[in-house]
Amino acid sequence: MLVLAQVMSGAGLTAGITVGALLAEEMLGSTGLAGVPSALFTAGAALGALAIGRLCTRWGRRPGLALGYATGALGSVGVVVAAATGSVALLFPALVVYGMGTATGLMARYAGADLASPARRGRAVSAVLFATTLGAVAGPMLVTPAGEVAHAWGVPRLAGPFLLAAAAFAATAVVLACLLRPDPLRLAQELAARVAQGRDTDSGKGGSAGTDGPRDRVPVPAGRHDVAVGTAVMILTQVVMIGIMTMTPVHMLAHGHTAQAAGLVISLHVAAMFLPSPLTGLLVDRIGRRWVARASGPLLLAAGALAALSPAGSTPALGAALVLLGLGWNFGLISGTAIVTDALPPDRRATTQGLVDVGLAVAGAAGSLASGLVVARDGYPALALSGGLAALLVLPVAGRFPRRASRTAGHPGPGG
Secondary structure (H helix, E strand, C coil): CHHHHHHHHHHHHCHHHHHHHHHHHHHHCCHHHCCHHHHHHHHHHHHHHHHHHHHHHHHCHHHHHHHHHHHHHHHHHHHHHHHHHCCHHHHHHHHHHHHHHHHHHHHHHHHHHCCCCHHHHHHHHHHHHHHCHHHHHHHHHCHHHHHHHHHHCCCCHHHHHHHHHHHHHHHHHHHHHHHCCCCHHHHHHHHHHHHHHHHHHHHHHCCCHHHCCHHHCCCCCCCHHHHHHHHHHHHHHHHHHHHHHHHHHHHHHHCCCCHHHHHHHHHHHHHHHHCCHHHHHHHHHHHCHHHHHHHHHHHHHHHHHHHHHCCCCCHHHHHHHHHHHHHHHHHHHHHHHHHHHHCCCHHHHHHHHHHHHHHHHHHHHHHHHHHHHHHHHHCHHHHHHHHHHHHHHHHHHHHCCCCCCCCECCECCCCC
């Protein structure tokens, strides 16, 4: 059911990515402020991640995720109303509320890892992300049809994708609320408690049954160091990806491209964000979390350099750059998620993961807001190249191994 829900929600996740900056530019009349919508819905994602993390801790993944998607649907409707009435005062808070739905889409990846063994955790995270691919790739391609529907209803065309987001988020909320049973986080907590109780019993008897078989092998959390490393990897890749991605449609339309061409490039980008997930998850589990995290830096540098050097009128070149950008983000997100999850016991997992995603969203909001200012002052090539260079900070961050590695019996820790 989680996989089905992610397929449905994918289209809603890309509405703001595809037309958010264009809608702001149209309503505000300024390229320098085109990064404001992305900043607002990523700020909303920060608030949403914090709230959803706490709700999941208290009530479980199912009610937390369902409520998050319902909130995203409400925000999408607010954006449509703001566009129809020309109300900037309504647009800004609606984008924040919409952002809570995007936070839910990313936080669902943690639900995929709740019941996975450490040896398969990367693949479990990747399965949830991969499920988002169908809707996320289709979303930008539906910009023109959704715009026509919106226009037929007397709403600006650029608000069309938010109509699609409202429907997608609402349907996802209903599916999760009704069908995600048993709750993966609750079940993981129960299993961990049983294992701990069994170990206490075996210890009292002086026996060693708790270490006899693979079913009894549970990870020893590595603690705050690994949480910090995984968080830093995700934040760095998120800032670079959002900054370049947000301004690419604005850059393309300013140089004579159509909205459909910009939508195609964003579709390729979103496909690269999610489609390679099964391979990335396999690499994370086989060669190690940190090796994959370090690989994200050079990939993002290549993306930034290609975007900066691409002719402004070349859709294929910009598309290739955005594909590399999405792939680098994918490497950073899946490896960072696995590092963080490895370090957390089930009873503290959801709250800490929510806080991690707060940092992720805040950093993304800052990068998005700064991207518009950089493009207005120095141009898109400067933004792309500086973002690619900044991504190389992942190398020293992911290269720092913990003093005490997280391990399971017979299984290496997240350092790989």
